Amino acid sequence: MIECFSQGDSAGLINPFFGDGILHALKSGQIAARCILEKTQHDYTRAIGREFKTNFDAALKLSKFFYQWPKFATSMVFAVQAQRGLQRG
Ligand SMILES: Cc1cc2nc3c(=O)[nH]c(=O)nc-3n(C[C@H](O)[C@H](O)[C@H](O)COP(=O)(O)OP(=O)(O)OC[C@H]3O[C@@H](n4cnc5c(N)ncnc54)[C@H](O)[C@@H]3O)c2cc1C
Numbered sequence: 001m002i003e004c005f006s007q008g009d010s011a012g013l014i015n016p017f018f019g020d021g022i023l024h025a026l027k028s029g030q031i032a033a034r035c036i037l038e039k040t041q042h043d044y045t046r047a048i049g050r051e052f053k054t055n056f057d058a059a060l061k062l063s064k065f066f067y068q069w070p071k072f073a074t075s076m077v078f079a080v081q082a083q084r085g086l087q088r089g
Contacts, residue, residue, distance in 0.1 A: 003041055005032040013052060017059035017066070027051060 007013070008025025015021065028048060035044045066073040 005035075005041075005044055007032055011048065013048070015059050016056060017063040024052060 005028075007028035009021055011028060013021060013024035013028055015024070028051075031047050031051060032044060035041050035047065040047075
C-alpha cells in the first residue's frame with residue numbers, strides 16, 4: 001500500500017495570522033519521517049495537531065480580531081511601538 005502524507009502548504013500548515021509556513025513545512029516533514037521510521041503512520045494527523053494546533057488557534061483568534069477592526073488593531077500596534085520607544089529612551 002502506498003501511503004501519502006500531506007505536509008507544509010499542501011496540508012494547510014500556514015499560520016493564519018502571520019502567513020509563514022517554512023518552519024511548518026520542515027517540521028511536518030520531520031514528523032512524517034518519524035512516523036514512518038517508528039511505524040506510527042496512523043498517528044501522523046494527531047501528531048501534526050499536537051505540534052501546531054495551539055499556535056494556529058491563537059493566531060486565528062488574533063487574525064479575526066485584526067481583520068474585524070483593522071484601524072483599531074493597527075493603532076494598538078503603533079501605541080505599543082511608541083511605548084517601547086519611550087521605554088528605551
Ligand atoms: C511571497 C511569499 C513570501 C513568503 N514569505 C515567507 C516567510 O517570510 N516566512 C515563512 O515562513 N514563509 C513564507 N512564505 C510561505 C512559505 O514559502 C511556504 O509556507 C513554504 O514554502 C511551504 O513549503 P512547502 O514545502 O509546503 O511548499 P513549496 O515550498 O511550495 O514546495 C512545493 C514544491 O512542490 C513542487 N510541486 C508542485 N506540484 C508538483 C508536482 N505535481 N510534481 C512535482 N513537484 C511539484 C513545487 O514546484 C514546489 O517546488 C511565503 C510565501 C510567499 C508566496
